[in-house]
Amino acid sequence: MIVMKFGGTSVESAAAIEHVAQIVNERKAQRPIVVVSAMGKTTNRLLEAARLAVGGKREEALEKVASLREYHHAEADDYGAATLIDQHFDELSELVRGLAILGELTPRSIDAISSFGERISSRIVALVLGAKHIDSRTVIVTDDRHTMAAPLYAETYRRLKDAPWGDITVMGGFIAATMDGVTSTLGRGGSDFTASIVGAGVDADEIQIWTDVDGMLTCDPTVVKGGRRVKSLSFAEAAELAYFGAKVLHPSTVAPAIEKNIPVLILNSRRSHVAGTRITAEGPVTKDVAKSIACKKTITLVNIQSTRMLMAHGFLRRIFEIFDRHQTPVDMIATSEVSVSLTIDNTDHLDAIAEELREFSQVDIEQDKAVVCLVGDNIRWQSGVAHRVFRALESVNVRMISQGASLRNLGLVVAQADLVQAVSLLHQEFFTEVDPEVFE
Ligand code: ADP
Ligand code: ASP
Ligand code: MG
Numbered sequence: 001m002i003v004m005k006f007g008g009t010s011v012e013s014a015a016a017i018e019h020v021a022q023i024v025n026e027r028k029a030q031r032p033i034v035v036v037s038a039m040g041k042t043t044n045r046l047l048e049a050a051r052l053a054v055g056g057k058r059e060e061a062l063e064k065v066a067s068l069r070e071y072h073h074a075e076a077d078d079y080g081a082a083t084l085i086d087q088h089f090d091e092l093s094e095l096v097r098g099l100a101i102l103g104e105l106t107p108r109s110i111d112a113i114s115s116f117g118e119r120i121s122s123r124i125v126a127l128v129l130g131a132k133h134i135d136s137r138t139v140i141v142t143d144d145r146h147t148m149a150a151p152l153y154a155e156t157y158r159r160l161k162d163a164p165w166g167d168i169t170v171m172g173g174f175i176a177a178t179m180d181g182v183t184s185t186l187g188r189g190g191s192d193f194t195a196s197i198v199g200a201g202v203d204a205d206e207i208q209i210w211t212d213v214d215g216m217l218t219c220d221p222t223v224v225k226g227g228r229r230v231k232s233l234s235f236a237e238a239a240e241l242a243y244f245g246a247k248v249l250h251p252s253t254v255a256p257a258i259e260k261n262i263p264v265l266i267l268n269s270r271r272s273h274v275a276g277t278r279i280t281a282e283g284p285v286t287k288d289v290a291k292s293i294a295c296k297k298t299i300t301l302v303n304i305q306s307t308r309m310l311m312a313h314g315f316l317r318r319i320f321e322i323f324d325r326h327q328t329p330v331d332m333i334a335t336s337e338v339s340v341s342l343t344i345d346n347t348d349h350l351d352a353i354a355e356e357l358r359e360f361s362q363v364d365i366e367q368d369k370a371v372v373c374l375v376g377d378n379i380r381w382q383s384g385v386a387h388r389v390f391r392a393l394e395s396v397n398v399r400m401i402s403q404g405a406s407l408r409n410l411g412l413v414v415a416q417a418d419l420v421q422a423v424s425l426l427h428q429e430f431f432t433e434v435d436p437e438v439f440e
Pocket of ligand 3 (some may be wrong): 248
């Protein structure tokens, strides 16, 4: 069996879905399980509708839902999907009306709303393919941390093993349910994660992530164009790139694949003849230092200084306890005896965190920063990488540098305004002359 995941742009229209059907049918002998995202930007629209509804803008919210309904009808009625679309949108409209009355949006209701995209798209794609449909909420079981639920693997794998797979089966990505059957989601971009959970659960031969780019590129195309396709990566490199912002792969995707040692491929649904990127346990043997540059476009730098803590132990523990208590992951850190600089992505609890930190230290917060990460297994074996980085970035003010404990990642914090320049200079330095075996 193989798992084939198609993202939002790959199923955004009737034409796109027919193209997907062609790609899937060509691989029918491998008994594909097709995991699909919501059509186009549906998830964003659903969340907008939910926010409008609780923000006292009931009519605007319902208009959003109505225009989404029209969009689905326009693209899928020809395949006999009109009734199922109406059934789902009737239920969704009810939910939005309910939210408007309650005036409150809980993580659980966010999941209820945002699940509709995949619930509908997966049924439409199943119709177009004439394939079996399985509701992901009956097989992917998660904890109840709504909007970023984690799979309960033992139960999920058990259900996946026993599921009644067809020759071709279609499921929605992103959506799942708790043990009690309450709808949950795996976090934004989570359909990739669904694909790898399913792949691991059925011991698939391959997990294919079909998207709108030729594969993992040597830099983020939304920041700097002209990156090359990376033909192969190790699991560790892919995980690092995904974590530090390469949106083409959800950061959790790699873990289930590693566990069962299943290759993950990134492929372009618009250019299916391109070989894409192959991600396996062992990366290719190459002399190139780095494989790609990832970036996070908006991060916050927190500088913590405490002269009182000079020579005292427990400084770091106190700091991390605070971030931990507020469920705020720290991405990069650099320390000296009495000062610590760290970066965070999620600033929801920053005020509370800063207040607690100020009880024993001086805190200075810098917004509008970006992280740039040079990633490659070879970074750890090569000397002079940092020297090359700083020489290339002579004209850019680097606020912080950290070589990850994994040693396959060299991370830099720069001002957001310098991001494009920093990425293009690094790209020039590390990807002008490269091994054609690994890069195209
Ligand atoms: P999908 O809807 O198929 O899941 P996403 O938008 O989530 O697609 O991911 C694909 C996008 O990831 C690309 O269009 C590209 O803009 C972005 N991206 C960021 N970094 C990279 C990278 N290093 N290589 C390829 N794509 C990247
Ligand atoms: N539709 C979901 C999202 O937009 C999941 C996904 O596309 O991977 O986040
Ligand atoms: Mg995605």
